[in-house]
Amino acid sequence: MYQLIFHSNNSDIANQIEKDFEIKSIKHDGHFRFNLTSENKVNLQSLREKYHEDFNLVDQSFRFEDIGLMVSDMDSTMISIECIDEIADFANLKDQVSEITEQAMQGILDFNSSLKKRVALLKGLDLSVLNEVYIDRLKTNPGAELLINFLRNQNIKTALVSGGFTYFTDRLAKDTGIDFSRANVLEVENGHLSGKTSGRVINSSEKANFVKELCQDLNLNLSQTLTIGDGANDLDMMNLSGFSVAYHAKPVVIERANACICYGGLDKIIDFFTNKPFS
Template sequence: MKLVLQGPQASLGLLHTIAALAAPHSVHVLSAHALRCANVTCDSATRAAVQQAAQAACVDATFIDSAATLRDYSLLAMDMDSTLITIECIDEIADMQGLKPQVAAITEAAMRGEIGFADSLRQRVALLKGLDAAALHRVYDERLQLSPGADALLAAVKAANIKTLLVSGGFTFFTDHLRARLGLDYSNANSLEIIDGKLTGQVAGAIVDAEAKRDTVKLVCEQLGIAPSQAIVMGDGANDLQMMAIAGLSVAFRAKPVVQRQAAVALNFSGLDGVLHILR
């Protein structure tokens, strides 16, 4: 096993101190804020000690097979809201109606797995009834930002000839714009019903929930002629767990606790490109 330690604010001295807890055979400096430790001790007590020290230092600690590299994968599948981008689009749309607190509370409960995703989406979209569709453009233009490290991650996977999929419980208005802007290969999301330039408060067509996300990953893998084990899947909410479960590498990005507990990798402090250090 290898241990990768990385933290945007962490010094190499601090990282070496944490690394020593795992008694590595050798330590390689990856950047000014990242180390790779080879042939580490990885029993449960050691893992717990490393994770505790790393958390206290705002450092991401990842134990992973020494042989794992980016070359092992042929697809990168990403959630959109709070993963590829920093916002929850529906919360920001609701803010145009003065309803962000109500909608955000439902979003949070759904991402924690406390409410079924499909029901939560219908509840939230219903609150948007009558909103001018121009609000979608305002959210995209004024509030949507890529998560830290997104550009670097996408550049690296494209250079490695890895295909990209954006699969979201959000809306096609945003996934379509991002797919075109970022040169992504595939996308799937929900469609907001719009009539006469106004949101009707309904979702058009089937809802992209946890099962649909998983099935989308499976379908794209079939189209590419690869196994799901050749996919990296990144997400942050409970509705990402099913697609993460079939992946070769599951990455929880600044995720809810229920997701962090089940993912192979948890990035709480690093950017999306933290995956690249792990798979070097």
């Protein structure tokens, strides 16, 4: 059995859906749910486009109460920027970095090579630039704090993973109360970037490995994980998790995730967990 979740309080739209599909709505805190029968054919894409709101289908046999870990991508998922682009902007290297990003997007360069090339461009940059990017440019996406606080109250562990840099993931994790983080380590020499990273490159498969490692450490099954991402690099970890959410994501990610949030904030993810009718 599936439930349609309408991630909004808009009762006019809920009433319209009741009429169109001949189904009853159930009001919850912050959203509506509809129990679907096998006769109900719901096209999520057309609902989303028609109402400019978030709609998702959830399999009622999936136990959200068993989720013990949330792992989220950082750039353009938990925060609104791509850190490396902002560093490049500060250092007047935006064009060079964009060119490499473009090559990676066209498939000319793989992630590891493109990271290496971009980090090499940052050689000699003063560490204070990273601080400035963090202070001036890095903002969490809407609803991030609500989501993190909700998960903490449910005793769900939280983790941040990024193909970017530990300078940002570690600091953001600390500032927001996220339990774990992993990213690439920028090598520093005398207060300046050396143009290299140290240790393993955190790419798509290393993001997935991070989820596996955390599950082992926390004694959880992969099915007890929730992952959130926006880019192709998040697909490996999203594929192996129990429930994956594409957040304002690229089409390929929306296609393959269990759910997507394209209009609302990160706090809409709380709706999946709050399955108690509103009275």
